[in-house]
Amino acid sequence: MTDTTKKLTPQELKDEEMINAAFQKLLDTYLATNHRKKVEVITKAFNFAKQAHKGVRRRSGEPYILHPIAVAQIACEEIGLGSTSICAALLHDVEEDTDYTNEDLSNLFGPKVANIVEGLTKISGGIFGDRASLQAETFKKLLLTMSDDIRVILIKISDRLHNMRTLSSMLPSKQYKIAGETLYIYAPLADRLGLNKIKTELEDLSFRYEHPEEYKMIEDMLASTQADRTSIFDNFVPPIRKMLDDMGFNYQIQQRIKTPYSIWNKMQNKHVAFNEIYDILAIRIVYVPLNRKQEIDECFSIYAGLTKIYRPHPTRFRDWLSSPKANGYQALHNTFMSAQGKWIEVQIRSDRMNDIAEQGFAAHWKYKDKDADYDENELDKWLDSIKEILDDPQPDTLDLLDTIKLNLFSKEILVFTPKGEIKTMPNNATALDFAFHIHSFLGTHCFAVKVNHKLVPLSYRLKSGDQIEILTSREQQVKPEWLNFATTAKARGKIQAILRREKREKMRIGEERLAAFFKEQDLEATSTNIDRLRRFHELADRDELAQALGANKIELGQPDVDVLTGKVRKTGWRRYVPFIGPKKQAEVNSTDVEDFVRGLNRKQTLVLNEDTLQKCAIAPCCRPIPGDDVLGYITPQNTLEIHKRSCPTATKLKTRYGNNIIALKWDTHRTLYFPVCIHIKGVDDHGVLYAIADVLHNTELDLVIKHISIDTNDGIFDGTIEFLLHDTDDVKQICDTLLRLHYIESAYREDKKD
Structure with a gap:
């Protein structure tokens, strides 16, 4: 030991101190949990990873080993995982970044740890073809391993959270890539697994790097209005405390402040200003049940007591106790009118429900030996749905990302079968989705649906409480237009698989007909001849030609065009297809x-x-x-x-x-104009159009108005004005100017497709 330490430089000594302190904190956190204490194997994994990453530093300049320690710390402290996961987190970059193999890890730490590390290891590039996305392939591999061991995705989320916390050292282009990926995949994934606290932090960090000015603006506004919220909280809570004390509960009452990302999202989607968002503050009651078996009854008792103190909103009641969310979330929510005349949301949860809300399914282990009423089947169902998607090989891995996103991150509704069984479906699911959800045969041969005993189209969007009956016929077959309204991954996957199978069969028949045609014409089936034939029918490529032939959309007879010479004949194909010359391609020198x-x-x-x-x-x-x-x-x-x-x-x-x-x-310095569409809405009155034109005419801006369109209906007008403007400052000035008119209720920029 003396030989190694005496050669350490002051910087290396400082690094050692920092590394040992971080690892000791990890051990202390682990020892404070209820997991079996396997300190030896964790220490062994730490020493192995430390040696494997020796001399390597992160872009921020800190020793690389601090990253795996931080990931293990998140997995242990914030998700509640045990020794196997901690070891895998410490080793998660060894296979990718060093010469050690998965076999080495399996021999040293066992197959469980090695398999998790394998699932976390990125795929080396260059083997998936030109169109494949390395990110998508990596995510697919992650899901494949995750469907066997959920710890893979939990550690990956821990890894992503630490990367986001240290993102400032990356180049801006990398920041956008990582933040975008986080918002699109990892934050919804954390939400779906019930990791609410982590989901919230991932969203806020992504928002902070993608839109730093807006993030700071909202943070400043939250800080400036904190005193008002504290005053509301202090006035609202005392009667609730007295009620809970009288009932004998051990409890906490917390403020829940809407996050900057959530506020910004609402401002964007609702086109409202910060001061028009009224649910920034919510109250959370977290109680310890007097009797764990009566946990849900006690939750309703607290709610009943609240209704005697404050008036509840008639339409905002949410019961997540009787029907928990698919990620395990349970609570009672409603909005109550305070004595000061403000609506305030109140959430009621037990300590168990609160742990599951923050740590997701990983928190269940805390209550396994107790008498809690909880259900882990939803996690198994979710993992089964992933396996179902992955069992159907996608032609393009990029489609997988959309499929996963579409199905697994949706909010849920509850519907009923004809026999009264409850089924959970994603929000916006259609009747056709339900048919495929029950069984692939039902979906494939579904020709009609009854919802609440009434016939509805297959595209009918289901609502919570609907009772659904599927009518089938063996003559009914899958139709391409079903993809226009099928929304779940299972339905879309099965429809696409059947259509692909049919497409392959049509292409096979088409290729046979093409070969027979060339043989009949005594011509060679060269790519040049096939290309001329394809252009004659104005088809994009050979596959499209073969498919059109197989589907009987075109017919090959005596051609109007000699496929060898390109000369037009006056007999033959003209009987079947009118000849239209090939479209001229615009020649653009790019x-x-x-x-x-x-x-x-x-x-x-x-x-x-x-x-x-x-x-x-x-x-x-x-x-x-x-x-x-x-x-x-x-x-x-x-x-x-x-x-x-x-x-x-x-x-x-x-x-x-x-x-x-x-x-x-x-860096345009207001020298260029850009098209902008501003949407306006307000109360229709005599002279509205003149008032709008007058106020725009009198602005200081040099406006170029391209188009105005306004419709009126029942005293409300709704319309758009298209301008040529320099920048977003011009947009803000125009919207502010229009909003000064008492006729106009809202004015905002619309991102309209051309």
């Missing part, structure tokens, strides 16, 4: 644009000015303008698309093609 994009340094921030904007494309899905937080996406065609960072399309791009994301910043 060499300059491609050269510009190829020459970009993806690690640097590109400045958007009059010159560079000419070589970029403004994304029509979100139509960003100067002042918006934006990023660039380098397309496979070597063009650069500019998206808002909050754009749903950009979120998918960050998740799928993170390495093609580039940081951007505006």
Whole structure:
């Protein structure tokens, strides 16, 4: 030991001290839990990982081993996992970043730890083809392992949380990629597993890096209004404390403040200002049951006592006790009118319910030996639904991300079978989704549905409490248009699988007909000849030609065009298909644009000015303008698309093609105009249009108005005005100006697709 320590530099000694302190904190946290105390194996994993990562530092400059320790700390302290998970967390980067193999880990720490580490290890690039996304493949592998061991995803979430907490050392383009991926996949995944506290932190950290100015603005507003909320809390709570004391409960009453991300989301979706959000404060009552077996009855008793103190809202009552959420969440919610005339939400939970709300399914182990009434079957159902999705091989791994996102992160509704069995379905699920949920045969041959004994279309969106009966016929087959309203992963997966099978069969028949045609014409089936035939029928590629032939959409006879010479004949195909010459392709010289994009340094921030904007494309899905937080996406065609960072399309791009994301910043100096659509709504009255035109005419802005459209209905007008403006400051000034008119209730920018 002397030989190793005497050579340490002051910096190395400082690092050792920091590493040992972090590991000791992890051990102390673990020893304070109810898990079996396996300190030896954890220490062994720590020493092994420390040696494996020796001399390596993170981008922030700290020793790399501090990252695995921090991940293990989160897994233990914030999720409640035990020694196997802690070891896997400590070792999670060894296989990826060092020469040690999974076999080495299995020999040293056992197959359980090794399998978790394998599930957490990223896939090396270059083996999935040109179209595959490394991020998507990594996530798929994670899910495959997770369906066998839920600890894989719990440690991955811990890893992502620590990465987000230390994201400031990364390049902006990497920040956008990681933050976007976190919002799209990991925050909803944490929510679905019941990790509410972690979900909230992931969302807020993503928001902070994607929209730093808005994040700071909301934090400042929350700070400035804290005194008002404290006053409301102090006035509202004393009668509740007296009631709970009289009932003999041991309890806590907490303030729950809406998070910056949640506030911003509501401001965006509802187009309201901060001071128009009225549910920023909620009260949470967490009680220890007097009798664990009577836990739910006691929760209702507390609610009944509350209704005697404050008036409850007639439509805001939420009972998550009788029907827990799929992530295990249980509580009673309602909104009550305070003595000061303000609506305040109150949430009532037991200590067990509170633990599960914060730590998710991992918290159940605390209560396994007690008499609590809880159900872990929902987790098994959820894992089964993942296996179901993964059992159907997707043609494109990127589709898997959407499928997983679509099905597993949705909110739930409760519906009934004809026999009265309760089934949990995702929110917005259709009658067709329900048919596939019960059985694939029912879905495939479903021709009609009865909801509450009345016939409804297959596209009918289910509501909680609906009773559903599926009518089938063996003659009914899957139709492509079903994909327009099937929403669950199981339904869409089965429909797509059947359609793919049918497509392959049609292509096989088409290829046979194509070969027979060439043989009949005594021609060679060369790619040139097939291409001429394909162009004649205006089809995109050979597969489309074969499919059209197999589906009898086109017929090959004596051709109007000699496929060898390209000369038009006057007999033959004209009997079947009218001849239309091939569409002329617009010849655009894009060499300059491609050269510009190829020459970009993806690690640097590109400045958007009059010159560079000419070589970029403004994304029509979100139509960003100067002042918006934006990023660039380098397309496979070597063009650069500019998206808002909050754009749903950009979120998918960050998740799928993170390495093609580039940081951007505006520098237009109000020299360029950009199209902007402003939506207005208000009370219809005589002279409204004149008043709007007059107020716009008298602004200080040099406005260019392109289009005005206003509709009226029952005394309410609703419309849009399209401008050419310089930046977001212009938008704010116009909206503020319009809102000064007493006619106008709302004015906001609309991201309308072209």
